[in-house]
Amino acid sequence: MKTFRKYLNLFCISLGASCIFKLAMIKDVYYDDMQAAFNATNVQMGLLITFFAITQALAYLPGGWLVDLVPVKYLMPVGLIGTGLLGFWEATFPSYEVLLVIQMGYGLVITLMFWDAMIKGTRMLAADHAQGKIFGMLEGVRGACATAASFGSVWFFAKLGEGMSGLRSVMIYYSVILCTVGVLVFLFMEKNEVEGKVNAKQALQGLVQVAKLPKVWLAGGIVFFGYSFYSGLGYMTPMLTNVFGMSATLGATVGTIKQYMIAIFAAPLGGMLADKMGSRVKFLRYVMIIGAVIMAAFIISPSNEKTVALGIALMLLSSAVTYMMRGTYYSTTAELGISVTMTGAAAGVLSLVGNTPDFFSSVLYGSMLDLFPGAAGYKAIFGIMLAFALCGCLCAVLLGKTLKKESMQKGE
Template sequence: MTSHDKAKWLRFLILILGGGTIYKLANLKDAFYIPMQEFMGLSHTEIGVLLSANAIIATALFVVGGVLADRYDTRKLIPLGLIGTGSLGLYLATFPPFSNLLIVFCLLAVCADCIFWPSLLKAIRTLGDDKEQGRLFGLLEGGRGVIDTLVAFSALGVFVAMGSGENGLKSAILFYSVIDILAGTLTWLLLKGGNTQSTVKPKNGMSNLLEAIKVPGIWLVSLNVFMVYIVYCGLTYFIPYLKEMYGLPVALVGAYGIINQYFLKILGGPAGGFIADKHFKSSSRYLKWAFLALLPLMGVIMLIPKNPGFIYAGMAATLSFALIVFSMRGVFWAPMGEVGIPQHITGSAFGIGCLIGYAPGMFAYVIYGAILDHFPGQQGYNYVFSLMSVLAIVGFMVSSLLYQAVRKNSTVTGKVSAAQA
C-alpha cells in the first residue's frame, strides 16, 4: 500500500468516526424509544413530531449545506457540526418541555444535516474515482455501523448502570453529547493537512447549484433515495412491535433497537457496496432487485403467529428485512457517479439529493406513529407494514427507471470516449 493509499484510508476512517456519532441525539429513539415515552412523557405521535420537525429543517437546509460544502473547507465544517451537536445534547439532558424539545431537534438538524452531512458526502466522494463509489459508500455505511453499535451499546450500558430510570436516560444523553464533542475535536485535529476537497475550486456556489439542477440524473437518484428512506423509516416500529406483539422484555428492547438500527449497518453497508460493484456491476441495478426482495420478507413478518413462543422467529424476520434495507442505504448515493455528476458540483448535487431523498423524515414518522396511535395493536402494525410493502413496489419502479438512465449515460459516455480515442 502506497503512502497515498494510507493517507486516503486514514482520512476515510476519521470521516467514519464523525459519521457514526453525530446522529445519536437526533435518533435517540433507536435505543431509547420506550424510555423516551416513560421518562420524557412522549407518545408515539409526539416522538414522530420531533423526528419530523428535525427532518423538515434538515430538508430545508440540505441545499444550503451542499453550497457550503462546495464553497468552504469541509475540514472545518465537519468538526463544527459535531461540536455544535454535542453542545445541544448537554441541554437536551435537562429534559426540557416539549416546545423546547422541538427547538433542540430543529437545531440538531442545522448542525448535522446542513453543516455536517453534505460535507461528509463530498469528502467521501472525492476520495476515489467513479468505479470505487459503491465500495466507498458501502464501507462508509458499514464503518458508521461499527461506531454506531459501539457508542450505542456503551450508552445503553450507562443507562443500565445508572438504574435504567430517568437518571439513566439523562446520563446516556450526556454520554452521547460528550462523544460528539470529542469526535469533533479529533476530526479538527486529524483532518488538518488532508485533501478532502475537490481539485476544482468553485467560483460561485449558486452557479454550481444551478448547474447541478440541470443534470437530469440527479432527480432520479434523489427519488430513488426517497423510496429507500421512506421504507427505512418504518424499521423504527419493529421495536415497539416486538414488545407489544411478542412480549420482548424491556431489557432487550434497547439491545434489539441498537442491532436493528446500527449493527446491521456493519453487515449491510459493505455487503451492498461489494455486491453492487462486483456482482451487479451497478448500484442502481442492485437497488432495483433489493426492493423486490423486501416483499416476501414482509409477508413472512406479517404471517408469523403473534405469541411469545415465536419471538425469535419475529426477531429473525424483522432483522433480515432491516439488513436488506441497510444494504440499500449503503449504496443509494453511489449512482451519483453512474449518472455522470461532475466533481466540482458534488456538494450541490448531494444537497439536492438530500433535499429530496431524506424528505420522508418530514412526514413518515408522523404517519406511521399516528397509524399506531389510532389503530392500537396488531391492526395498526398490519397497516404500517402493508404501506411499507406498497412503497417497496414503487421503489422497484423508480430504481428500474434509474437503471435505464444509467445504461443510457454509459452508452453516451462510451461513444464520446470512442470518438476521442
C-alpha cells in the same frame, strides 16, 4: 491517499456520523427522564423532533451549496464541534423555549456543516468504481460505532444515578465525543485537489445546474422510497411479540440483532456486491425487488406461535436488505456522472428528497395500527412497505435507462 490514512478518515467520519444525531434524538432513549428534566408535555416532546426536522429540510440545499464552496476538512469539524457545544448547552437544562432553539441549532449545524460534507467526504475516499464499498463501509462502521457509543451512554447513565444527573452525563458524554472527533477530522482529513476551486457564485450555479437534472431527482427518489421502507422496519419486532406470540425477551434480542448487528455486516456486503455488479443503480433495483418479495411473504404467511421462526427469519432478511439499500443509495453520484466539485449539490438534492419521509412515515404507519387492529394493521404496514420498494425499483429502472441513453449519446 494511503490506505491507512483513507480508512482512518473513514473511521472518523463514521464515528462522527454515528453520534451526531444522538443529542437531537436523545428523547428516543431517555424519554421519561428528559420529559421530567424540562417539565415538558408529550406534545412538547414531539415538537422537539418537528423543529429539528423542519430546520433540516430548510438546510439541505444550502448545505449542498456550502460543501461545494468550502473544503470538507473544514466543514465537518465545525459541524461536529458545533453540535457538541450545543450539547453542553443542553446539559445545563435550560427552559423549554431555549431547548427548542437548541433543537433548531442541531438541525442547522448538522445539516449545513456535516451531512452533505459526510457524503462528499466519503465519495472522495474511493475511486468511482469502488463507491459501493466505501459507502457500505461507512454505514457498517457507523452501525458498529453507534452500538458501542449507545452502550457507553447507558453505562454513564446508570453510573451517575440515572434520572436528571444521569441524563446530564449522557449529554456531556456525547458532546465530548463529538468535539474530540471534530478535532480528529480536522487533523487527519485531507483536502481533495479539486476542493476550493469554485467561488460562491460558481457553487450556486452548480447547485442550480444539478437541481435541473432529472437523473438526480430519480436518484433522490431511490433514497426517498428506500428510507420510507427503512422507516417501517421498527414495526417488525412488535408484530412478532404482539401477533406471533414471541416472548418480550426474545423480541428484544432479535430486535437488537436486527437494528445493530445486521447493519455492521449487511451494508459493507451490499456495497461490495454493487461494485462487483458494476452499477449501484442496478444493484438497488434488484435489492428493492427482493425487499418487496419479503414483504409479500410477510403478508401471506400465517401469524401464530407455530410460525414464529419464519417471522424471525423474514425480519432478519428484511433488515439485511434494508441496510444493503442504506449502504448504497448515497453512492450513486459518481455513476450519475456528477463531478466531485458538484457532489455537495447532488448530495443536497438527494438528502432533501430522501429524508422527506421523516414528516409522514411514522404517522402513516402508526395510523395503520389504529385503523386495522391486530395482525391486519401490521400487514397493512408491510403492504405499504412493499409499495415503497416497488416504487424505488421503478426509480432505479428509469434511472438506469436514463444513464444508458446518456451513454449511447456520448458514444460510450
